Amino acid sequence: MAACGLLCDAVMADDVSPAVIASIHDEPRDGFGDTFNESPFEGLLRQQSTREDRAVLEYDAEAYVGRPILSARILGRVSVNNAFDNGPRSFNVLVYAGNGARDLADFEAPGVVVGSFSYHPPNDTFIDFDVDATDAVADLLQGGGWIGVKVDCSSEPNFPNILSPATLLRIEAGEPSDCTGLERIGKAKCKQRNGVNKLTVKLTGGLADDDYAVTLSSGATRAGALDDVGEAVVKFKRLPSGAGTADATWGCGATDSRRYDCP
Numbered sequence: 001m002a003a004c005g006l007l008c009d010a011v012m013a014d015d016v017s018p019a020v021i022a023s024i025h026d027e028p029r030d031g032f033g034d035t036f037n038e039s040p041f042e043g044l045l046r047q048q049s050t051r052e053d054r055a056v057l058e059y060d061a062e063a064y065v066g067r068p069i070l071s072a073r074i075l076g077r078v079s080v081n082n083a084f085d086n087g088p089r090s091f092n093v094l095v096y097a098g099n100g101a102r103d104l105a106d107f108e109a110p111g112v113v114v115g116s117f118s119y120h121p122p123n124d125t126f127i128d129f130d131v132d133a134t135d136a137v138a139d140l141l142q143g144g145g146w147i148g149v150k151v152d153c154s155s156e157p158n159f160p161n162i163l164s165p166a167t168l169l170r171i172e173a174g175e176p177s178d179c180t181g182l183e184r185i186g187k188a189k190c191k192q193r194n195g196v197n198k199l200t201v202k203l204t205g206g207l208a209d210d211d212y213a214v215t216l217s218s219g220a221t222r223a224g225a226l227d228d229v230g231e232a233v234v235k236f237k238r239l240p241s242g243a244g245t246a247d248a249t250w251g252c253g254a255t256d257s258r259r260y261d262c263p
Contacts, residue, residue: 013071016169018149020058020100023163024107027051033107043163045078045091047153055151055163056106058098061137061171062145068174072137074114074149075130076167081160083122090118090155093129095136098148111150112136118155137171180205180230183254188246190239190262197239197262201246206230211251217244226250 023044024033029052037044037053046053074093096111103109115131137147151163182205190199201214206226213223214234222234239262247257 013170013172016059016061016171018057018165018167018169019060020056020098020102021165022057022102022106023053023055024104025051025053026107031108033104036102036104041162043165044081045151045153045158045161045163047156047158049156052153053160054107054153057149057163057165057167058100059147059149059169060100060145061141061147061169064171064173065141065145067176069134069138069141069171070174071132071170071172072134073130073170074133074167075128075170076151077126077128077164078117078119078151079126079162079164080121080124081162083125084159085120085122086157086159088118088120088155089153089158089161090116091161092116092152092154093131093133094150094152095133095140096148096150097140097144098146099144100146106148106150109148109150111148116154121159137169178207178210178252179250179254180207181254182206183248183250183252183256185246185248185256185258186231188258188260190260192263196237197241199236199239199244199246199260199262201234201236201248201258203232203234203248203250204230206232206250206254207252212248214246214248216246 021042023037025035043055044053092113093115094111096109114133117129119127186202186204188201208228210226215221226232243261
């Protein structure tokens with residue numbers, strides 16, 4: 001999901017051009033790509049009873065892996081190639097996991113529909129589209145750095161059209177966070193030994209050597225650095241009986257709280 005982390009004050013907007021451009025032909029129609037359409041038909045879109053062509057683009061988005069995705073939009077143009085009036089022509093835009101290569105299997109690769117549009121030649125000669133794909137792109141970037149975009153005819157018959165190779169993936173992303181997102185107080189447990197209350201607070205999920213501070217509702221504070229696995233055990237002695245709260249702050253900006261009870 002698209003979410004802004006603790007340290008995403010700085011925002012960048014980039015237009016990413018496709019590194020892979022292809023149109024895939026299926027004839028006879030069985031739902032599987034058979035051949036590539038070559039120049040000048042790398043963006044061919046068509047759907048008829050016996051044949052179908054889908055256009056695919058893939059974008060290198062490795063630079064955005066591990067960053068909060070604030071917005072991701074697909075901006076492009078579909079132009080008429082055969083203006084015969086076969087009614088309104090409709091299209092779906094899908095996002096799928098790319099790999100940076102032109103594959104026939106991209107024709108049937110599963111994807112998430114992020115938008116749709118239509119136009120009606122011969123009165124219309126082209127249509128510009130702008131589709132919000134933020135959630136789908138953010139989810140894909142958790143598993144890899146290549147974003148595939150596929151445009152698929154959703155009306156039939158749909159005579160030849162061309163997807164522009166200048167179709168862009170526009171990304172707004174926050175700066176990488178220094179936090180793991182997993183920082184938390186694993187436990188805060190108070191026990192009495194020899195008449196003295198002792199509280200143990202365990203910090204987990206941080207980055208190795210990150211700073212921390214733990215403050216109790218009584219005002220007591222301990223600070224230090226996490227160990228090489230991003231954890232720390234923080235101890236307090238001579239606490240009063242009753243309930244209290246331990247508040248932890250990590251150097252990266254993460255915070256967490258947990259209640260405790262002393263006998």
